[in-house]
Amino acid sequence: MTAHTARTDGPGQDQNPTHQNKTAPVDQATAARQRWMSVLARTPRASLEARWAASYGDQKWSMLREPQIGMVMVRGRAGGAGQRFNLGEMTVTRCAVTLSDGTVGHSYVKGRDRLQAQYAALFDAIMLRDGSASDFIDDLAAAQAEAKRDHARKVAATKVDFFTLVRGEDE
């Protein structure tokens, strides 16, 4: 665990993590970080770039690890819950940045967008440093939840309502 995750003065620590790691209990600060990293990984580059330019354009920062494209081997379980197996790979881009005060931000995001990974790492660092992007993160999370809900409602409209035809001559 890095030094940053041990901080307890981070913002959003009282929020419910959406993707709690079930295998190892994590502290609240880590849970909060998991939440914003998950939100950032799902945010397209353009939104991150625009917000960075608008609010943090004058920040001094440096690249700790240049954005790098690679893969993650996705694992499944036989029957959904049994023996593990390697399903196939997915492309992933990772990046690490350092803010001028030394705060290090990380990102691992699906796909091959280097700039998305860079901005995700920058916002991770900002959130670790002072939490000043928490409104932005909350807005993104709300938009993502809304999109998911809209889709889930369209899917719900395809649910079958079985009914039984009454047959025979009662009257």
Place this chain on the structure above:
Amino acid sequence: MYVAVKGGERAINNAHRLLAEQRRGDKKVAEIQTDQIEQQLSLSVTRVMAEGSLYDRDLAALAIKQGRGDLIEAIFLMRAYRTTLPRFAFSKPIKTAEMDVSRRISATFKDLPGGQILGPTFDYTHRLLDFTLMANGEELLDAPSGDQPVDEHMPRVLDDILNDEGLIQDEPVPGDDTAPVADLTREPIKFPAGRDLRLQNLSRGDEGFVLALGYSTQRGYANSHAFVGEIRYGTVSVEIEPEELGFAIDIGDIELTECETVNKFKGSKTKLPQFTRGYGLVFGQNERKAISMALVDRAMRADEMGEQIMGPAQDSEFVMEHSDNVQSTGFVEHIKLPHYVDFQGELELVRRMRTEVEERLAKLEAESAQSQPEAAE
């Protein structure tokens, strides 16, 4: 024997330029964009990702465009690209129980918790050509919404419903759940192959091949009648635990189709009969492949179930050595490449054998010509 031959360079260059021209087609027709392929030929994209064994929609769309719509060519391009990338991590096992479903049906229980969710399916369409699509007359579509979203965690038919009564066998988790997982991209396939290797092989296997084998099990070339307990298609999040962080992070969502079959039961005089299971899991939306995979997975468990091997789908070695379409196409198609020297050798051998036979025949003829006058007397 291999001998270097030069001289084809100009022809090859020109052939590739002709290929590029033909790929583009009539220049009066707008060039297709990869985002159009990604959005509007999404099931081709799905197949290329699954069999290319690399989840990346944009790359799959590009591969389809470059391959002129030849999906096996596109799969080949994806496989070649993936060898250029480093592998950062293995994900934690994805949780299909927590899938955000776009479709979820069961053929074994009509009224099940969560319901039968049809989602975007070709089922129940009439398979009549829709000429409005050709005339570009399609209106902007908007699917209707229900009042409430679908349930977040759909119960699983096999685990939560059937297994409640112990009617279906458990999915055995090996005692050591941190034991190494077989990976055919790093180690050659060895037999007997474990279920982990078999499932990896099937998931990236050729759809047509796996489909035909699945079909063969239904036609009697295996002893495992199947019901579809559940099919679900939707998105799951992928989690990894990077070393530098020391905790799990969610890196995004992928689309998957999962099929669980309920098969012929097994039991004995002392053991209660139970249904058995087959499992299919593939990238993207591909029900045909997921069902076929589950049928073949179950058939390949013949040894474990003590069943008699009576069909090719039960023979893991046969299935796994012929399921990969990049490997198959490589060997089948390589015979069109120059074999001039090999063939020259064969040619000389046949000529020599012919000469020998001709000489022998001539000798026999001469002998019989000599002996005939005597016989006539």
